Amino acid sequence: MAKRIAGDCGSISEGGIVHDTLERICELQPEYSPDNTPAMQERGRLVRSDLKTAIEGLRTPLAEALGSFGSDFLVEASDGIGRKTELPWVRFCSRNMSPNPTEGFYCVTHFSTDGSAVHVTVGCGSSRFHKGSSVPLPDHELNAQTDWARRVVIAEFGTVAPFDDPADFGAKRPLPISFQRATAISHRVPYSNIRATDFGELFDQAARRLRSIYAAQATGRDLTDADQRELEIAATLSPLSRYPGRQGYGLSAPARKAVERRAMDVASQFLRSKGYAVRDTSASSPFDFEATLSGKRIKIEVKGTTSDVAGDILMTANEVALHRSEKGNTALIIVSSIRLAEHSGVYSGSGGNVEWLLGWDVDEWLHEPTAFRVMRPRIAKSLPPS
Incomplete structure (x- = not known):
């Protein structure tokens, strides 16, 4: 039997979520090839069109589940850029909080490489704002980010359940392995239980947990004091620029x-x-x-x-x-x-x-300059010596 998912605010309609699509993607996973074979062409069409469209059909309830962060609801999908990836995915999030898959937190659906399961997860990108710009996260910082997100969810909901399954999708290649490491919470739906699972409700619960993470980020709980201040300085110096x-x-x-x-x-x-x-x-x-x-x-x-x-x-x-x-x-x-x-x-x-x-x-302690006062020479010459 599938795990019973206790509803936070009742079930939401599955809309365009098609169990056939999820099952067929799982069936194609064992035929993975980095080349654009007929099987990978079919998988790409299902991921980038059918499943993405189905989740977009849940825009209204999922945006509501995200609260104030749902006004810029975004759905994206990928089965690889150029060569095909082991782990195709579809994600939804706030565009503002996660403008691209390398930044911020988002809800993402993955598929086991052997086709044995669908994984509905909340994870993060592999980079973050640090010292004035977006930088890749080393392993220890990525682990810290996912650990932090789990603590936020536990503080809000008392547990990570039902998103308490291991983030093991069977990946063997470096980039897909990084997707696994970037997963904070995960719910595994075995292939045999796909039709018995209300994915609309499951996405709703994932969105509510993502909202708690966004709310914590909104007050800078994931950034050090220096990072918060630098973000403010950067916004002041370049008010028209976008900071990831x-x-x-x-x-x-x-x-x-x-x-x-x-x-x-x-x-x-x-x-x-x-x-x-x-x-x-x-x-x-x-x-x-x-x-x-x-x-x-x-x-x-x-x-x-x-x-x-x-x-x-x-x-x-x-x-x-x-x-x-x-x-x-x-x-x-x-x-x-x-x-x-x-x-x-x-x-x-x-x-x-x-x-x-x-x-x-x-x-x-280590010191790094954050900003410099830069003066015209004639002004600097007129100032008294410091």
Whole structure:
């Protein structure tokens, strides 16, 4: 028997989903060839036309399942560019959040290479926005992305079920293997159970899990603080340019303020719990708190982020200079995983995980320039020496 799929909001109509199409693609999989053989021509037609059209027929309910991310609903399909691929696929997503298959997260249907099953999955591309541009993801970062997505789904739904099957499609070639590694959650439908499965409902549930991932991305939970800030800087410097997969989802100024307020509150409470007397200096100094304990004063920088990843942060030149000139007398507090709530345009922050770096040595961390102030020579000559 097929796994029973518990509906999140009731079954949706299967529309143009044709079980014959899914079965026939599976039957053609064992005849795979990289060449455009008659079998591969038939498979390509079924994937790129019949199945793609069937999923496009579910545009209205699937866009609704994606919530606010469904307004730019996109369906794409491929059986290989030039030479045929082991793993043909059809994907649907928000165009804004995943403008192409190498970027962002999306729902994608795969087929086992031996034709034994159909796999309805949520996975990600093999690149992401990092340090101002889109870069390929090394294995460890791709694993981190899929692990992060699973945690988001579990936080929202309590489990990854029914998308808890191994992402093993039988791929043997490098690119199809990367599709397997990029799969965050997967539901396997054996060939014998295709006709007993409501694929409309299954796609609906996949879309709702994708929506939870998009909602987390919308507040930058998958990007480090530095990546979030660089995205904002890039958008400011080139407002007409498109930045892959994240258009419109940088934090607004009010949202950023709420994150900063929450980080300061959490850091202050943390310092006081450690016995420090705390003075807020953020309005007048290049550091946020002066904290005193047993007659020793330290200057503390606070960085707050909605990110679940606290790998790197963005600092101003003045902040770096302070930590270098007063090394041993400064500290860094990173408050990550801050959650934002909005009501009538007013943002508030909650939660937050504290990382406390006392006696922090800024030179032990790697530094990379994010932006430069570039001045005309005549202006630079008129400025007083720094």
